[in-house]
Amino acid sequence: MHGRRSPHGVIGAAGAVVLALGIAGQAMQAAPGEQGSVLAPEGDIERGKNLFMTIGCYACHGIEGQGGFAGPQLGPDPMAFPAFVRYVRAPGGTMPPYTETLLPDEQDLADIHAYLRARSGPAPLSVLPPP
Amino acid sequence: MARSKHQSKTLTSKTRSTTGAVPRRDFMKSAAVAGAAFAAPASVVGAQPTTESHTAARVGAVPIVTQTAETTPPSDDPVLTQDSSGSDFMIDVMKSLDIPYVFANPAATFRGLQESLINYGGNTVPELITCVHEEQSAAMAHGYFKVEGTPAAIMAHSVVGLQHASMAIYNAFVDRVPIYVMLGNIMDARMRITSDQWYHSVQDPAVMVRDYIKWDDEPASLQHFAESAVRAYQIAMTPPLGPVVLTIDAEMAERPIPAADQGHLYIPKLVRPTPPQGDIGAVQEVARRLVEAEHPALMAGGTLTRTEAGRRAYLELQELLGSPRASTAQADVIFAVEVADLYGRLYRARDLIHRTWTRTANPDATVITLGLQHLNHKANYQGFYRYTEVDLAITGDGETTLPLLIEEVRRVITPARRRVFEERAAESAAAAARGRERARAAATRAWGASPISVQRLGAEIWRQIRTEDWSQVMIGIGVPTSLWNFDTHYRSIGSWGGGGMGYGPPASVGAALANKKYGRFSVAIQGDGDFMYSPGALWTAAHHQIPLLMVMHNNRAYHQELMHIQRMGNRRNRGIDRAHIGTTLDDPAIDYATLARSMGWYAEGPIETPNDLEPALARATAVVKRGEPALVDVVTQPR
Numbered sequence: 001m002h003g004r005r006s007p008h009g010v011i012g013a014a015g016a017v018v019l020a021l022g023i024a025g026q027a028m029q030a031a032p033g034e035q036g037s038v039l040a041p042e043g044d045i046e047r048g049k050n051l052f053m054t055i056g057c058y059a060c061h062g063i064e065g066q067g068g069f070a071g072p073q074l075g076p077d078p079m080a081f082p083a084f085v086r087y088v089r090a091p092g093g094t095m096p097p098y099t100e101t102l103l104p105d106e107q108d109l110a111d112i113h114a115y116l117r118a119r120s121g122p123a124p125l126s127v128l129p130p131p
Numbered sequence: 132m133a134r135s136k137h138q139s140k141t142l143t144s145k146t147r148s149t150t151g152a153v154p155r156r157d158f159m160k161s162a163a164v165a166g167a168a169f170a171a172p173a174s175v176v177g178a179q180p181t182t183e184s185h186t187a188a189r190v191g192a193v194p195i196v197t198q199t200a201e202t203t204p205p206s207d208d209p210v211l212t213q214d215s216s217g218s219d220f221m222i223d224v225m226k227s228l229d230i231p232y233v234f235a236n237p238a239a240t241f242r243g244l245q246e247s248l249i250n251y252g253g254n255t256v257p258e259l260i261t262c263v264h265e266e267q268s269a270a271m272a273h274g275y276f277k278v279e280g281t282p283a284a285i286m287a288h289s290v291v292g293l294q295h296a297s298m299a300i301y302n303a304f305v306d307r308v309p310i311y312v313m314l315g316n317i318m319d320a321r322m323r324i325t326s327d328q329w330y331h332s333v334q335d336p337a338v339m340v341r342d343y344i345k346w347d348d349e350p351a352s353l354q355h356f357a358e359s360a361v362r363a364y365q366i367a368m369t370p371p372l373g374p375v376v377l378t379i380d381a382e383m384a385e386r387p388i389p390a391a392d393q394g395h396l397y398i399p400k401l402v403r404p405t406p407p408q409g410d411i412g413a414v415q416e417v418a419r420r421l422v423e424a425e426h427p428a429l430m431a432g433g434t435l436t437r438t439e440a441g442r443r444a445y446l447e448l449q450e451l452l453g454s455p456r457a458s459t460a461q462a463d464v465i466f467a468v469e470v471a472d473l474y475g476r477l478y479r480a481r482d483l484i485h486r487t488w489t490r491t492a493n494p495d496a497t498v499i500t501l502g503l504q505h506l507n508h509k510a511n512y513q514g515f516y517r518y519t520e521v522d523l524a525i526t527g528d529g530e531t532t533l534p535l536l537i538e539e540v541r542r543v544i545t546p547a548r549r550r551v552f553e554e555r556a557a558e559s560a561a562a563a564a565r566g567r568e569r570a571r572a573a574a575t576r577a578w579g580a581s582p583i584s585v586q587r588l589g590a591e592i593w594r595q596i597r598t599e600d601w602s603q604v605m606i607g608i609g610v611p612t613s614l615w616n617f618d619t620h621y622r623s624i625g626s627w628g629g630g631g632m633g634y635g636p637p638a639s640v641g642a643a644l645a646n647k648k649y650g651r652f653s654v655a656i657q658g659d660g661d662f663m664y665s666p667g668a669l670w671t672a673a674h675h676q677i678p679l680l681m682v683m684h685n686n687r688a689y690h691q692e693l694m695h696i697q698r699m700g701n702r703r704n705r706g707i708d709r710a711h712i713g714t715t716l717d718d719p720a721i722d723y724a725t726l727a728r729s730m731g732w733y734a735e736g737p738i739e740t741p742n743d744l745e746p747a748l749a750r751a752t753a754v755v756k757r758g759e760p761a762l763v764d765v766v767t768q769p770r
Contacts, residue, residue: 056697056707059769066576068585069609070694070770092481096701123578125571129594
């Protein structure tokens with residue numbers, strides 16, 4: 001886990017190491033120097049979950065941000081927050097843009113980021129059927 | 132099984148394959164004796180309407196045929212029955228072609244042919260499969276071919292039946308699948324008695340679909356029918372494959388065989404033309420380029436791997452070259468075999484709105500194609516994709532040409548290159564193993580989520596089928612099957628072809644019918660949007676006892692379209708909060724299990740809790756293994 005759940009459902013960024021993932025869309029890569037070194041702002045996990053669903057992120061990335069056919073994996077290790085904001089505002093590929101007109105408050109993105117960081121990791125491989 | 136007296140008079144496939152030629156039919160010899168006395172003039176036979184019947188038609192309160200039969204005195208015409216029928220001969224022709232099934236929704240314009248099929252032909256080779264919609268008839272024939280590799284036929288009303296079937300015929304055309312379409316039509320205006328016989332008759336029915344079939348004809352005599360029927364089969368089955376249409380005059384089918392024809396009709400010998408093979412000089416050049424390439428990239432289209440021979444040939448070529456895994460961006464030589472949309476493999480659109488294209492393939496790569504795309508002579512429908520600049524284009528059937536290429540590659544490989552390929556093979560094997568591990572790890576994400584993740588759905592289905600001789604007869608869009616072992620050609624039959632919705636249920640049923648005789652386990656991952664176009668196909672499966680596991684990928688939406696609206700809404704800074712309007716299948720949620728049970732299926736669902744999925748699938752799998760169809764409705768995440 002990168003980050004930890006506070007009693008108030010808020011991810012505290014202190015001490016968290018947020019890694020940018022090698023996600024399918026090349027433009028989603030964080031800029032050099034950002035990966036693993038940028039602290040994310042605090043965010044409200046429950047509010048972030050609500051936003052993740054209502055503004056449609058789940059539609060391509062899955063409700064756990066697990067990724068899939070239509071969108072890359074986002075949680076529990078989302079890209080560094082500045083890169084995340086840049087990409088959401090002006091994405092490449094097929095992702096719809098979320099401009100400041102549509103999503104003016106950067107705190108909304110911080111909440112979504114917190115929700116993604118709070119996702120549980122994958123289940124153990126033993127849950128799968130044998131190869 | 133005992134053969135009926137009718138069957139014993141017909142030409143079987145065994146006869147044809149033994150002799151290599153089709154002799155004149157014995158059937159006609161007997162018919163010539165008995166039938167001559169009944170060969171009444173056309174003006175008498177079938178010309179039953181009277182002045183009263185026309186009056187009844189105007190009143191319209193009682194079906195004209197019924198009222199005529201009940202109110203008209205017995206005819207003076209003594210010819211009430213007949214000993215020969217044109218459609219009996221047509222069935223003999225179909226038997227000579229080994230057409231196994233005819234998928235059809237009944238209709239008056241081919242009633243003579245249908246009666247001959249079930250009685251004279253004994254309802255075997257071909258067997259009639261009852262469908263509830265002509266589009267489903269065509270899609271079932273589509274799915275059947277993709278497993279069996281030989282065409283099935285459909286029968287359809289010439290006007291409204293073909294209009295219904297047309298989209299599924301288009302799917303088949305784009306997918307290079309032969310469907311043998313037979314249309315009933317009343318060509319002679321004098322023979323159209325009732326009003327529906329007028330509005331269900333057409334001067335040139337095939338014009339509706341001529342842009343997306345390979346060939347059609349409207350035979351004017353029984354001998355003409357025999358020749359066109361054999362020709363149609365030849366054309367449909369010569370690569371590039373595709374649908375064909377025969378329009379059958381209902382009168383010709385229903386009437387006795389004309390006296391002049393008796394004793395003279397024959398079924399022409401069917402010879403399958405050899406498929407086009409690539410030019411040997413060009414093949415040698417490709418072999419040299421592939422062996423010399425440091426980073427070759429090979430790609431194959433779905434039509435190549437549809438047959439085991441094509442799939443094996445492609446794998447053999449890959450293995451011979453050390454199983455290269457270079458991407459097109461890395462490749463110095465790109466070799467594409469029967470790849471329909473090559474442009475889309477070499478370029479990528481920046482987005483789906485501005486549609487600016489960027490070449491992602493190495494611009495210096497030598498691009499070589501092998502396929503039959505240059506034999507496509509149709510212009511109207513645009514399934515031929517964007518023109519792609521290549522360096523060498525070989526016109527040839529992949530399955531036929533690859534063995535030649537393999538032989539040439541073997542010939543030009545030097546010991547030094549062989550060592551390179553051995554090293555490449557070791558690296559590829561290691562990369563493939565890493566890929567499998569990544570796929571397993573990805574499958575465990577969101578394992579406990581509800582709605583159920585598509586990752587878990589794919590894994591749980593695999594848990595049930597992995598020990599079966601399985602065949603995926605419908606892909607689930609977005610449902611990962613990376614854990615599944617696709618080790619032979621029938622493991623997956625691909626998808627729609629032309630993207631016409633409503634393909635899944637009927638194509639799955641047709642494919643499952645083909646799998647049934649091999650004892651294979653057919654499994655379909657069925658999207659809810661596609662399902663609702665053609666749920667009636669489930670009845671056909673139950674009626675004909677076709678085992679099939681259908682797992683609903685029920686995301687309660689036309690989700691692809693929902694994502695399109697999201698893109699448009701955000702692009703215009705209007706947001707997506709109304710994107711569900713017109714794109715969701717909720718409120719009320721559709722109860723697919725109840726719907727399936729109403730048509731005779733075992734069904735469970737909706738399954739919404741992840742831990743309920745495995746036992747539900749296990750119970751349904753047991754039902755399918757007993758030989759019955761079963762559906763599990765799984766409420767899933769969108770993608």
